[in-house]
Amino acid sequence: MTTGSSASDLHLVPARPEHVDFWMSLRAEAAARRYVDTEEDSPETLVKRILEASSLEEPRAKGFRWFVRYQDAWVGTVSARDVSREHGRAQLGYMLSEAYHGRGLGSRAVGMMLERLFTLPFLERVWLTTLSENLASQGVARKLGFTLEGTMRGHCMLRGERKDQQYWGLLRSEWESRQRG
Template sequence: MSLSDLHLVPARPEHVDYWLSLRAQASARRYVDTDDDTPDALLKRILEAGSLEDPRAKGFRWFARCEGQWVGTVSARDVSRAQGRAELGYMMDEAHHGRGLGSRAVGLMLDQLFTLPFLQRLWLTTLSENQASQGLARKLGFTLEGTMRAHGVLRGERKDQQFWGLLRSEWTGRQRG
């Protein structure tokens, strides 16, 4: 698959079935609790996603498409205009792992999000054992800001959670450099 053909499509109700199948994959379930997913719950999340033009939007979601295939989803949530920050999330189809599509999709999302003049900081979390997500964060210039021990619960087991941050100046500096 050509990374140059990858593009983001704003989430729409017709993406629910793909998103449900994506979240059911073993690779997704390894690091995310997806047990309570229902078509109605995911549809609600899609309908709540705003557009970059909406000054009241609290979150955004896109689906990644490459060479005519859906390859994953990327999102920003808990958007705070007052604080100038948002939390990122992403999930890539296991059939496309290891090809750089996740890094490219998140990079495209960063390009879009940093068009918002109020946004100064983005952050994401990874479980300490999720090496692939940590690699994506490093590749895109995120800084590991700390680990909260036993911060999350996944399938009844306490997990350490890492926090990664990226400032607007760091992203735009990388783009110019």
Template sequence: MYETKRLQLRSLVLSDAAQVEALAGDYEIAKTTLNIPHPYPEGGAITWITSILEDPNEGKTRRTFAITLDNMLIGTISLLIAEVHNRAELAYWLGTEYWSQGYMTEVAQLMIQIGFEEHQLHRIYAASFTENPGSWKIMKKLDMTYEGTMRHHVMKWGKPVDLVYYGILKEEYETKKQGAL
């Protein structure tokens, strides 16, 4: 388990399934993420959590955590690690009632630290729909650099969607960390 000032990151457990379905089942979450369906299928969270718990690469090429506030799951965050390239994609979602309170920025900073310090990554990047400014504003707060927009890069609900990309290199992270001391 990892902790920030207000939140905890812990492994997902099967008993999180109902809360995942309740939060991720919100249309506002589904429309801003690539892989969360709407409506969220009953039992879908159990299948998803089981796939993580049974994945032999969990902890090595993927780190997925429940974001908790006062022991209640409020979202999830992952590093999807490409070892051969020494990089990872940062992916996250947070229940709508927890938006605009700085929670995601807080835990994403911790995930970047985990990526660079524990996994010795060279680069961490994140992508967001251009129509999801809340997500890419978080990336800016993480001192990630805008790297470009991939036009019609993915399909969401049968329509092409643009993705905006931001990234941070280990040396940029270390420079920022040194400046904070």
């Protein structure tokens, strides 16, 4: 897919409290609400999550969050949570403003996050979940080399409706092999 953009026009910026208004508006978009329950989060809750996000240099960090900037606009967020040094893994999350869907920006942003995360020497595996009907998010996972590891039927609730949830995994060796190839 051609994005018509250069590598230098997309940036990951460490999360700061001043990003909370953008994050609230992003989470209020119809596209976000279709796949994520965002109704219960207040600005105060999101600021707390931002303040809990760490830098990669922090040795005991449990999570990381960056906001995605494309040209002169905030367009999304990427994160790693439940970081476990003992197990060498982290769970990924990402959300992109609907106005920027279909341009390859989500794949690029998640790829940039993976490049940063795999600098952590203990990290051997990253994983993410998608709802079975979220084809765009599954496309991001496939494009970056994730393997569909299974579907948990009726595993989660979204606005009172039971949903199937897919689990995707990527090992360090797979990521490094793709980077060399």
